[in-house]
Amino acid sequence: MPRRILIVGAGKSTSYLLQYLLEHAEQENIFLAIADKNPDGIPQNFREHPLCKILTLDIADAEKRRGEVGKAELVISMLPPTLHLEVARDCLEFGINLVTASYISEGMRAMDREVRSRGLIFMNEIGLDPGIDHMSAMQVIDRIKARGGKMLLFESFTGGLVAPESDTNLWNYKFTWNPRNVVVAGQGGAAKFIQEGTYKYIPYHKLFRRTEFLEVEGYGTFEAYANRDSLSYREAYGLQDALTLYRGTMRRVGFSRAWNIFVQLGMTDDSYRIENSKGMSFREFTNLFLPYSPTDSVELKLRHYMKIDQDDIIWGKLLEINLFDKKRLITQENATPAQILQEILEASWTLGPEERDMIVMYHKFGYELNGKKFQLDSNMVALGENRRLTAMAKTVGLPAAMAALLILNKKVKEPGVQIPIRREVYEPVLAELGKYGICFNEFEVPYLGYNPESIAM
């Protein structure tokens, strides 16, 4: 009797997850129940496979949902993050292990004691970021500590970008994942991190002007701006004593400086609605954020207000997205500035059917060993195949699928609501990811951390 895995949520982003599980179905003796509210998009080979069954399931239908959860030996929830909890409660009730690629929510965390006491494993944050970042970082941190090293610095960066040959616009950027997350990135409070033992705070309106550069061999230079939450894994990673902790988002050089124009104008604001936005031209939208003038053009007003020189490439970027166009009209009614900006950008930044995305991850580990300071950098680049088979779907889906099999095969001993920071999880998953071309390059660099004795205060 094959072991039944229930996958709830089978959207576009789960292509690699499903494929991996199907390829391993016979060998691993598993049966896949793939449930989605609208399962029409699931490819034919799944429908015809004897070890696979496609179900139409509305997650709000408690009876049917509970029936399916109760039949499974493990559940993988690829639902939107807010919908995991219902499924998690069913899993707890029926004593079934759970895998998600989402951040642990408050509600999920609150289940930990019960999950533990029943000997269950609820593995979360096992996708790309969060996921591969945890695993690849902890593998190096544990190795450094095992050799007697003391962690001084940890910086970690991830970017969802476009592959070099698909990198065809002035922004060096296209949407490859949820565009809304990109438009509102960094909002909700100051970014907080530690540099050389001192807290540092960057308000949202300065976030995109405080970037640092990163070099990836064969792929050139990237920049990164700070995430809001650099300190959230401090304890989980065992970095309580590290003097520098920083997490960031990677873009191609120049993106942030141009994005900052939107921030400065107020176009990324998601807190109020613009009356009668429908039918407004892109140009009229832009003019909402500029002083009134009876004579000056929107172009000149923006150039002057944002101090954009005549020969600044930022100007070309703004023209490229048709920010001053009189004919292109906004289609959303009473939308927020952020929603409208998203609409404007989606008109320009969509990946073509054969274009490929690219994931880049970069870690810096600074440590002290035998009285000397060292730095190890490590990075990973993953390329998509096309618009459907993205590097994003691959790097999010494969770790979740692999973790599901590990748990099913009793290789994960520690029960509880958890993230993949223990060796028993990250070692086998990273090894398996390597077979799929997802691997990290490590190289020693001079220690670039800072000398706390000479802080100029």
Added chain:
Amino acid sequence: MPRRILIVGAGKSTSYLLQYLLEHAEQENIFLAIADKNPDGIPQNFREHPLCKILTLDIADAEKRRGEVGKAELVISMLPPTLHLEVARDCLEFGINLVTASYISEGMRAMDREVRSRGLIFMNEIGLDPGIDHMSAMQVIDRIKARGGKMLLFESFTGGLVAPESDTNLWNYKFTWNPRNVVVAGQGGAAKFIQEGTYKYIPYHKLFRRTEFLEVEGYGTFEAYANRDSLSYREAYGLQDALTLYRGTMRRVGFSRAWNIFVQLGMTDDSYRIENSKGMSFREFTNLFLPYSPTDSVELKLRHYMKIDQDDIIWGKLLEINLFDKKRLITQENATPAQILQEILEASWTLGPEERDMIVMYHKFGYELNGKKFQLDSNMVALGENRRLTAMAKTVGLPAAMAALLILNKKVKEPGVQIPIRREVYEPVLAELGKYGICFNEFEVPYLGYNPESIAM
């Protein structure tokens, strides 16, 4: 039998209000019951006056509060805005008129129907701003309309500043009212207004760079930044068809440009707390918002980050408030950046005992009459006597006291929860304010509004 007025809340800011009522007590046949949680600060002449009684009253003590309200013919609440509602409910129950100088809250507004049906008057927003601004604006608007004019433009500005001879620091500013309101001014969403029929939005981080200048004869030039709520009185003022509506806050020229440094650094943020702020030096606080450097000074980092030239007066302003001081320490524990900035500024910006504050108000009225466009400007300057008898206390307290007598004398006919925008209120109050030196200068200027036909789009 004298008519009893209950005044709840008798803090420092009520000196003029109490004095005015006491001076009119005999002639108006009124008796003053002055209630405060801690009435020790009320001057001796009130205690000895036969038409006055001082009460110790904790507003949370419902029984005592209701007892006092029930005995009065009218209540003036000068409590903090959040505490008016309890008193208002008592007034409604016992059928007693109410006066406050605060913005109408949701809860207050919700009482309107009942207040009306009982024929009561709950007069709110009858202080300075809101208060004198409503009355002085409506007097002109009603006059223009009565002559057949059509309102095109209304702009209104108020500032609580220091009198010229007390204007002794580089910021041309000292705290004369609630410092916290100054530090967090403009936060909570984009400023919204209308210019020539088009909505305009200014995000918080640009607010202090979008000022306009105002000239007041004998007092020089001022600047103003936009309030968040320029459109809130559109209907109340009958300005639905006006093409330009703008409300702002006045400062001396150069204040906003320097204040913008705090905004850009993130020092006005009130949304998160800084761990262990107590004992941190002003310099360390400043450094929280600057990039780390092992060699560069806090001064150089700030100059570079904020692009402050060597000879920019902003620099002197920052030095004057000791922003880089190593010895001055923050006393608040786990405080927000805004709370810490307030502490730093309060150390420098306090009014001396004999120094005087200054209130400035400026209105612009644009209108069309017989096919021609006109503009009328009007302004008012009020000076305080010393730190206790401030122009702020005078301009907030006198209108409330005058309105109380009007209501008591049945001169206000219209019942309901209201603000002073009707002639029956503003005419007598403005006339009476004139006797106390609070009067507006009006002058015709060329129409400076904008020509909508030539918007360069």
